[in-house]
Amino acid sequence: MLSKRVVVLLCTLFCLLAIPPSGLYSQTAGTVNGLVADTTGAVVVGATVTLTDKATGFAQTMTTNDAGRYVFVDVTPGVYGLTVSKTGFRLAKMADQKVTVGMELTLNVALEVGTMSQTVEVQVSAGAELQTENATMGSTVSNDMLLAMPNLNRDATSLLTMQPATAPYAPGGGDVYGGQVAGSLSDQNTYMLDGGNITSDLEGDNNYTNNGIGGRGAIPTPLESIEEFKVATNNQTADFFSSAGGQVMLQSKRGGNAFHGSAYEYFQSQLFNANTWDNNRHGNPIVKFHDNRFGGGIGGPLLPGKFLGGKTYFYGFYEGRRFPGTAQVEEWTVPSAALRAGIIKLRDPATKVVTAYNLNPNPTLDPSVGTNDNDPQIGTMLPTAMCGTATCDPRNKGISPVVSQLWSKYVPLPNNENGGDTLNTQGFRAALSLPEREDYGMLRVDHDFGDKWRFFGSYRIYNDILPSTNQIDIGGLLLGDKLGVPKSVSSNPTLPRYLVAGLTGTLRPNLINEFHFSYLLNRWFWQRQGVTDALSGVPAGIEFSDSHFGCLCPLNMDTQNSRNRVWNGHDWNYSDTINWVKGTHWTTTCATTRWSPAYRTWFTS
Structure with a gap:
């Protein structure tokens, strides 16, 4: 007789192997599965099921197993057509089936007796989009809705605070307010982009680079570059092992058979604003400024015809921001x-x-x-x-x-x-004056190696040159500065990079393998002037209080604001997932490795 410990161990292993299709890997793709039967309800074995991407024309094929089941995993979000064929039955078609981020779409088909030259348009039954494979709660936002919603910084992850069960940002409440999902702190949220992890490896709720607004990924995600955005708030499956908060999943736009693109510009200035109450009280005129955010993207076939057994598609995107105007009046x-x-x-x-x-x-x-x-x-x-x-x-x-x-x-x-x-x-x-400059670039490439293997790779680069108020020269102390004309002599540049790639292949009709790799370079600096000798013969900085704006000196040199800092985090993620369908059972096994060396330097004056 088996001991209790052995029984418990076997039950635990069974539960791990019976994880829903999302598996141990936090994917941002979708899944399509279903049952093929005849009109009497008897399962149809050996039916050919074809899932065709409407954007690229790429078709994947599967054969129903001895239980009439089929499954397509790691399906890139988009619109698809499904066809089912079997000798002795009419061809069944389902058109315009939308797959969203993290979704498991169930499409059951009932084949009618007839010849394959006859086609039946099958209407999707009610509940096809009902997530019966897991109990994860959350909401999905498409690109059209992302663009239509008000969003000052045009970053997709900032919409986290608008999701159900998520605390909104509280102005003046400190950097730990905003972005808490289901009661967890905002530093417990995990951010996934194209299946890779872009969660910051450093600050938690300190938000060194995120301005204290509920956090975001270590690299921005401009709205125009994102196809879909989803937040899972409760009951996450075993794939969500990183933290106790929400799971933010984003999927990049991609290219298709036809060229498509867009361009945009958002402009703000004092022409659309009223003067502040404080400026009016002191008789100061409205501060002149202008803020330009502009960019565009284009996608389509990268090469004419086929290469290495299939087609190659690309999508490129750029966004820039220029904020040369005056920020605000300080005292x-x-x-x-x-x-x-x-x-x-x-x-x-x-x-x-x-x-x-x-x-x-x-x-x-x-x-x-x-x-x-x-x-x-x-x-x-x-x-x-x-x-x-x-x-x-x-x-x-x-x-x-x-x-x-x-x-x-x-x-x-x-x-x-x-x-x-x-x-x-x-x-x-x-x-x-705090002139800010942002430049963001992204390139994604997708390639189909026939109908069994698919590859995608994406690279993102971001440079944010941002002067700060940590050290300000009001006295013309430094070369090129003028007495009475404040100038920032400190900055907080942010320079992250992100690379992600994936390869999905059908090893056998009932065995599919997914491999994903991602690398995140989380890099930022606090560049400071430090301590400066104001007068010759006095080998030290002079200030009369440890105060930012009240030191009675031309340049504040307090310790917290005058020291340089560097963060250089490297996050390597590798994941391999095997999906196996046997009868009515569907098991997923995954191995994930994460290596995160980080290098930091603090210089204190």
Whole structure:
């Protein structure tokens, strides 16, 4: 008698081998299966089933087994026609059957007695699209709907937050808000593109490169390059072993027998916007900017006629973005005219009267710092301030000549008297220009090696040159910069690459093998100016508080914003899946290997 442990082990192995057709490999293709019988319900053995891709004309054939079953796996999303033939029966046809991402389409056919020269148009029975092979819940969005939905950054994965059971992005809620599927954190989502994994190997919910909006894949997926988009939110099958959140599956567009293409441009500028409330309050005009996102794609046959037993198709895509305009008005805290002169002004909390204290060893002119200053000694020469019997400056030196030189030469004068504490520090408001440039390219090639073997390969490249607000020169400290004209001297370039390929072959009528490979280069940088000596003879950076916009200096050099960082992640994924149909049983066995070496460098100033 078998022991309990052996029984449990055998049951576990059986469950693994009885996984639904999606298998252990997270595919982004579809599956077509069904039962062929006659009008009495008796199964038809040895019927020839042909699935024809309407876009390319490529036809796959299968023969029903001894249980009348057939199955086509790894079917690229698209529109297909199905024909079933058998000697002694009329030819059955099903036209315009749509296969979507991750879908298992069941097409059962009842053959009528007759000659093969007679054709019967078969209407699909109700429930053909019902997913009876697994209980995965989710929704599929086609390209037409993707293009019609509002989407500011034109990235397909950003629509994740619009899916059922998914938390929307919460402005101001922090980078962990938005994109949580069924209660899991957003860093538990997995992103699949053309069957490969594009999930970031680094940041989790920190979103170093995704701007904290619920996350996305490590490489963008422009809407116009995606054929279909699907999110599985609950009850995922055993293929989804990577994380506990949602499974985002995307399929690229591909070429067909006919050439097809499109071009587009999206334009935004201040011409379509109102001025901000803050700008109106300070009397600042609307900031001029323009934002262009443009691109296009083309696909079709790559070579005339057949090559290596079949046809070759391609689809190429490019998208660019140029954002040379001014982003927004920023405000920095800078020393007032009084503080620059070595005078500190304090307002009595009871009388509201301002008193000026001259810390210099010599009499100094008391300047006005605006309408908030009711100091009665404005315009007079203030004597050295005394604190009891001694000067308020125990060193009796007044403002440091180094500080005085720094403020007079490299820190602009305030233009907002209501900023800072309004007396000793005030605001400097100016428009900050952050010119961004994005370039995205994609190429996909599909080839049919006869009716038994199919290959596809896709490569994507993305360059995002993005200045940041981590370090900003407002004083003309660096070569080429100007006093009072803020300029970003830091950037966060993102340069990922993605390669994916797959080969599907019919080894025997009831045995199909799928091999997939993907490589993701997740590469980004934080490029910083670091610490810069402002004055000769002072071998160090000078700032007066560890604050981004309040350091009272021409260039903030706080540790968190001035250090360089590099991330260079490499994700290699290999997967081989065998699908075997025996009678009414359908088993899938898969082996998956993932190798993810990552190299990071942190430079701290």
